[in-house]
Amino acid sequence: xxxxxxxxxxxxxxxxxxxxxxxxxxxxxxxxxxxxxxxxxxxxxxxxxxxxxxxxxxxxxxxxxxxxxxxxxxxxxxxxxxxxxxxxxxxxxxxxxxxxxxxxxxxxxxxxxxxxxxxxxxxxxxxxxxxxxxxxxxxxxxxxxxxxxxxxxxxxxxxxxxxxxxxxxxxxxxxxxxxxxxxxxxxxxxxxxxxxxxxxxxxxxxxxxxxxxxxxxxxxxxxxxxxxxxxxxxxxxxxxxxxxxxxxxxxxxxxxx
Amino acid sequence: xxxxxxxxxxxxxxxxxxxxxxxxxxxxxxxxxxxxxxxxxxxxxxxxxxxxxxxxxxxxxxxxxxxxxxxxxxxxxxxxxxxxxxxxxxxxxxxxxxxxxxxxxxxxxxxxxxxxxxxxxxxxxxxxxxxxxxxxxxxxxxxxxxxxxxxxxxxxxxxxxxxxxxxxxxxxxxxxxxxxxxxxxxxxxxxxxxxxxxxxxxxxxxxxxxxxxxxxxxxxxxxxxxxxxxxxxxxxxxxxxxxxxxxxxxxxxxxxxxxxxxxxxxxxxxxxxxxxxxxxxxxxxxxxxxxxxxxxxxxxxxx
Numbered sequence: 252x253x254x255x256x257x258x259x260x261x262x263x264x265x266x267x268x269x270x271x272x273x274x275x276x277x278x279x280x281x282x283x284x285x286x287x288x289x290x291x292x293x294x295x296x297x298x299x300x301x302x303x304x305x306x307x308x309x310x311x312x313x314x315x316x317x318x319x320x321x322x323x324x325x326x327x328x329x330x331x332x333x334x335x336x337x338x339x340x341x342x343x344x345x346x347x348x349x350x351x352x353x354x355x356x357x358x359x360x361x362x363x364x365x366x367x368x369x370x371x372x373x374x375x376x377x378x379x380x381x382x383x384x385x386x387x388x389x390x391x392x393x394x395x396x397x398x399x400x401x402x403x404x405x406x407x408x409x410x411x412x413x414x415x416x417x418x419x420x421x422x423x424x425x426x427x428x429x430x431x432x433x434x435x436x437x438x439x440x441x442x443x444x445x446x447x448x449x450x451x452x453x454x455x456x457x458x459x460x461x462x463x464x465x466x467x468x469x470x471x472x473x474x475x476x477x478x479x480x481x482x483x484x485x486x487x488x489x490x491x492x493x494x495x496x497x498x499x500x501x502x503x504x505x506x507x508x
Numbered sequence: 509x510x511x512x513x514x515x516x517x518x519x520x521x522x523x524x525x526x527x528x529x530x531x532x533x534x535x536x537x538x539x540x541x542x543x544x545x546x547x548x549x550x551x552x553x554x555x556x557x558x559x560x561x562x563x564x565x566x567x568x569x570x571x572x573x574x575x576x577x578x579x580x581x582x583x584x585x586x587x588x589x590x591x592x593x594x595x596x597x598x599x600x601x602x603x604x605x606x607x608x609x610x611x612x613x614x615x616x617x618x619x620x621x622x623x624x625x626x627x628x629x630x631x632x633x634x635x636x637x638x639x640x641x642x643x644x645x646x647x648x649x650x651x652x653x654x655x656x657x658x659x660x661x662x663x664x665x666x667x668x669x670x671x672x673x674x675x676x677x678x679x680x681x682x683x684x685x686x687x688x689x690x691x692x693x694x695x696x697x698x699x700x701x702x703x704x705x706x707x708x709x710x711x712x713x714x715x716x717x718x719x720x721x722x723x724x725x726x727x728x729x730x731x732x733x734x735x736x737x738x739x740x741x742x743x744x745x746x747x748x749x750x751x752x753x754x755x756x757x758x759x760x761x762x763x764x765x766x767x768x769x770x771x772x773x774x775x776x777x778x779x780x781x782x783x784x785x786x787x788x789x790x791x792x793x794x795x796x797x798x799x800x801x802x803x804x805x806x807x808x809x810x811x
Binding site: 253254256299300301302304472474476477479482484485486490491496 | 577
């Protein structure tokens, strides 16, 4: 897939809860194929002290409308500035970047685990993986019910479960404390996860221990996003690998976890 | 039709715009974004004699109008370059220049000898200015005797165009430039990154794994232009300028200060199509100012 720099039009900027926003970007040209786990690198305009682009996972794509949806969680200056963008504004982005999750096979029973803004590629994957929804289990974790986003549009594609640290939605605790994770893990042939590092490490180590296929989407500070600066490395069994081009999706067996 | 052609020793560049080492990979990584044959030259990723894993993560810190990096010359070594990369890129229609790094003079010489054998590599950029490696690197570029010693040794075994990349982390860059010119350098390129540091106020820890790193981006542009002007006035060999060039106006400012050619670096991270925008912008500037040859701009500073 050819990578391009495109000036998107910000069609919609909707606040979902305190820290999460849904941005819908429209391309002036047909959008090339993009898969769950891939990301786009967005320029933050007119922002003091923000120099580099910011990478965001793709939440959804509408090829007919030529739109890409992003779930933007405010984590720092860059993401905050982006959520302040006005509809009708032009937003430059480089895409598609990075390697996607390995799409599951027809008979796979998959477990998707998303935490924080890591829920975005999980929802996208549930939608396009092409499995019987009974074979797709999605486990979403957040601090509180107010941090969860509305997933109504994705519910037809799988069975959804929630955890919150304060117990205000779903089971109380981390995703790794959830009944699905504790009691049913060996029922799944593949696990895919994206979220905080500690969450993914815990999931990854468990998957390694039970010999279950597991892919994780890593986050890392990037400068370029397309493999020239070599800043965003992860120390893997095969040496330093760029998260932006060798990843962001890695098989846990390749990592030094 | 304006003439953008520039000569750097034996290199006839179709235009003065090059991409800087460490910011364009081996060219293949940015080939999606524009036609690489438009470039005057492409300086590939820093190469060492042996495989280097580079420094530990974190290697990057964003700063106002720039960034710090501490990559530490991660690369698979010259044998891998010759066997696997060179065959893929050798027919690119632009001048391919390899950025060369060593820990000892012997390493610089051995590496240079290998590259001298490659028909489609008409020049090397001898990096005596990398601030992110413990041995060698910048250590060679911060004193006249050590800079002279490494250039002298390499010059003995390298017959093609020898560009020496200078460090800004010195008291007098013009003195270093004169020293390497005296040992047979065909051109000097400047500036490499400025040694900097970032601190996390919350954790009271350095942001980079190496504590210090190299600052690049628009934040360093005024320093780079000052140094290009000083070096231009001190040597007779062509100067290649770089440091925070983000657009054609920046490039022209460097040329007015004395740069025969320029390298675009960190800007590629923000917009990988910037080199062609700069080439087009220089053309428009020349048309607007009725300048026939781009050589008329070089060193045209009026003060």
